[in-house]
Amino acid sequence: MMIASLPDGQLSADNFQLASGPVAEPGDGEVLVRTLAITIGAGQRAGLQGSASYAGAPTAGRVMNGTGVGRVVASNDAGFAEGDVVRGMTNWQDYASAPASQWEKVDAGGDPALHLGVLGTNGLTAYFGLTDVGNPQPGETVVVSAAAGSVGHIVGQVAKVKGARVVGIAGSDDKCRTLVDDLGFDVAINRKDDDFRDQFKAATPDRIDVYFDNTGGDILGSALFRMNTHGRIVCCGVVSQYDTSTPGPGPRGIPGLLVNNRVRMEGFLIFDYADRFVAGRAEMQSWIDSGQLVPRVSEFAGLESAGQAFVELLGGGTVGTTIVRVAE
Amino acid sequence: MMIASLPDGQLSADNFQLASGPVAEPGDGEVLVRTLAITIGAGQRAGLQGSASYAGAPTAGRVMNGTGVGRVVASNDAGFAEGDVVRGMTNWQDYASAPASQWEKVDAGGDPALHLGVLGTNGLTAYFGLTDVGNPQPGETVVVSAAAGSVGHIVGQVAKVKGARVVGIAGSDDKCRTLVDDLGFDVAINRKDDDFRDQFKAATPDRIDVYFDNTGGDILGSALFRMNTHGRIVCCGVVSQYDTSTPGPGPRGIPGLLVNNRVRMEGFLIFDYADRFVAGRAEMQSWIDSGQLVPRVSEFAGLESAGQAFVELLGGGTVGTTIVRVAE
Structure with missing residues (x-):
């Protein structure tokens, strides 16, 4: 082609x-x-x-x-x-x-x-971005955007393995149902709903400890206002900006909200983790084998x-x- | 009063x-x-x-x-x-x-x-923000905004002690002269100059490893475009936004630039470091005594x-x- x-x-x-x-x-x-x-x-x-x-x-x-x-x-x-x-x-x-x-x-x-998905770049991106940059602890709240995507659907499942409460944000009711019914997310929210912000607030009563951002834009903006003290924002991608030629301004509240809540926001690229790929794949394969991770x-x-x-x-x-x- | x-x-x-x-x-x-x-x-x-x-x-x-x-x-x-x-x-x-x-x-x-400046909250903020959050290495480039301010003028001097090349951004030619002539900054730039962006670029030929941000706003926006791979942005304050009632939008390029350059951006508040204040003050006092730090x-x-x-x-x-x- x-x-x-x-x-x-x-x-x-x-x-x-x-x-x-x-x-x-x-x-x-x-x-x-x-x-x-x-x-x-x-x-x-x-x-x-x-x-x-x-x-x-x-x-x-x-x-x-x-x-x-x-x-x-x-x-x-x-x-x-x-x-x-x-x-x-x-x-x-x-x-x-x-x-x-x-x-x-x-x-x-x-x-x-499998070598293009969970054991390929997407899976490794989800694995190292979440575990290394985000580092969720048991009982913490993890939110992931583009949650039904190639990276997002693995992020949420790995977060569940790590004992976190997981909220997914996706673009349709069908996707939200898949996340909760098939993939074990605790809650999923349709970002296109008129009352998205209210749902988002209700879904994060203890605020957000780790926000895995695949989208940037408005969802990142909303998440910033819900971060817990010492929360971590994993900057993985900017899907909201790919299909356009002029990126919009950054979210309001940067850097003020980062200071007030001592939030860390960190971008990463997966090839920096190349020397740990073998170990990462092995751990994900073990979760696939045990049924904890469904690619x-x-x-x-x-x-x-x-x-x-x-x-x-x-x-x-x-x-x-x-x-x-x-x-x- | x-x-x-x-x-x-x-x-x-x-x-x-x-x-x-x-x-x-x-x-x-x-x-x-x-x-x-x-x-x-x-x-x-x-x-x-x-x-x-x-x-x-x-x-x-x-x-x-x-x-x-x-x-x-x-x-x-x-x-x-x-x-x-x-x-x-x-x-x-x-x-x-x-x-x-x-x-x-x-x-x-x-x-x-002294207990209100270098040995008080301002000095500790400069010390822990720079050394702990920014962690500059010898030969790296450190940029600090509001560089002639209570925090900024100490940040730059501590960065010199750590072996970094230091660029200060301030709001007048007088302040810039003080930073270079009296406080040992390598370069200082007046943010009000018409060609500020060109000067900023020229002053950071090896780009920026640590940006200590006291201002937010446009200067943060400019720094984001000059960050090195694995650079660190220390979010300390938002002085550009204090004397107004409606904060502006965040800088363009967030989160895209953070991802592409694997940049970490982190807010901090000094009281989280309370158990290390005694050690921090002692080290700064030793630099004052040796003449390396001039409050x-x-x-x-x-x-x-x-x-x-x-x-x-x-x-x-x-x-x-x-x-x-x-x-x-």
Whole structure:
């Protein structure tokens, strides 16, 4: 799938178009991979603003970039053999060839999509952001925005494992029901409800100890006014600002409320935690095995559905990790 | 000095008026103190907004509140004797009687004003905010706003002791000269200059590792765009917002810039550090003794000058700690 045009305002499926070409031969030291599945994240929308200037930045006429898992079909590197399952920048294509250093071998058993969700970047982001930056204690109140998203739905479940009371904020009643009924959140609130602020207040009678912010904007603004003394705000993403070209002003009350309530607000990026990925994945796998952590995916079939999947993701129509199945 | 009226907009000296009355007899367990000096801080302006509802909140007809040092003239508590020098809420008055628990004995030698500045709340705020929340490392760049203020001028000097490169932001060329020529700052910038942003950029070629924020508002907004990866913003005060009744929106780029640069932004209040005050004062005293730390005061003579001192402080006319000498 190529980028047909950069979006001018809201993304549409027409911003992408299918194209065919010969499968690349792997060059010296390269590994050729058959894509099995790709994942799409809201953060990728920011890459389509047209302002990035690095080599390979998304622009019209290029293959759309993205992370996937695939099976090695030809290898010019001793570290990879045919049949290995790897994760890397497959981009939105059936076959991808890249230097061996850009592929990471993953467990070939089970559903490869797990390596794009709970055991991939999204899961690790939820795990380290919550446990390391937020550090919730038993009995504390954790609030997470975009709670039904790829990161949010794991944040809430990990917070429950840690003994916290968990409030999720999502964009539809359906999502809220999923969070409470299927994923064990204590409360979930629809941010589109007219009385959202009243519901938010009622849902946090002991105020907020950890706010995991995936959205920025108004929800961050509301959370700031509900923080407990020595509360922590984990700044993970700014989904409210991705699908627009001009970010709005920051929330009122910064820095005054941070001072009065001695609140810490901290941004993080997951690759700073690379040396702890193995341990993080192992702990999450143990929670999956014990049934304490239930990863969710929204699946789309075929590379040709990727543009539509991206639009639905940004429009709030997906739950959990958004996965496009490319091949068996 | 009484509060004659709460300020409607900018504070003026007319908001205060002198009044006389009998000196209170100390009650049971109380200690009567002759005020020697009081200090005025920008943060007290916030207390005059008229919205506070606690008992004793500042309002027209009350004595203006404030911290001072004084000499005990009569004591009904075994812990205090005539001649002791104490710090506490003397308020803006010649004599103050209060329960013993509200007075803190200080070293009776030397200038009592030191106990309102570098060895008082201002100095401790600078010390713990910078060293504990900001934690500058040798060679890092520290920026401090309201750098010529009671807290700021100490922050910059402590940062130099810690081996950092120090950039101060102040509100006049005179103040900037004092910071560089007398207090050892590496660079000082006048925030009122038309090319402030260009100067700010030029003064931080290696970007900012620790920004000690006394102001909020536009300067915080500018600093956010200059933060280094893993930079720390110490949120200490919001002087830009004290002398107005409606706080403005927060700085643009929150939370996006915090995420991209993995920046931590943290508010603190000094009383959380109470169990470390003795150690903090001892270390600052050692730097004063070695000449590495030069505390500055702006002095006013007589209780009747307190209103004017407050106005000059808020208007940016003072350097260091603002002190009103009440008696010898």
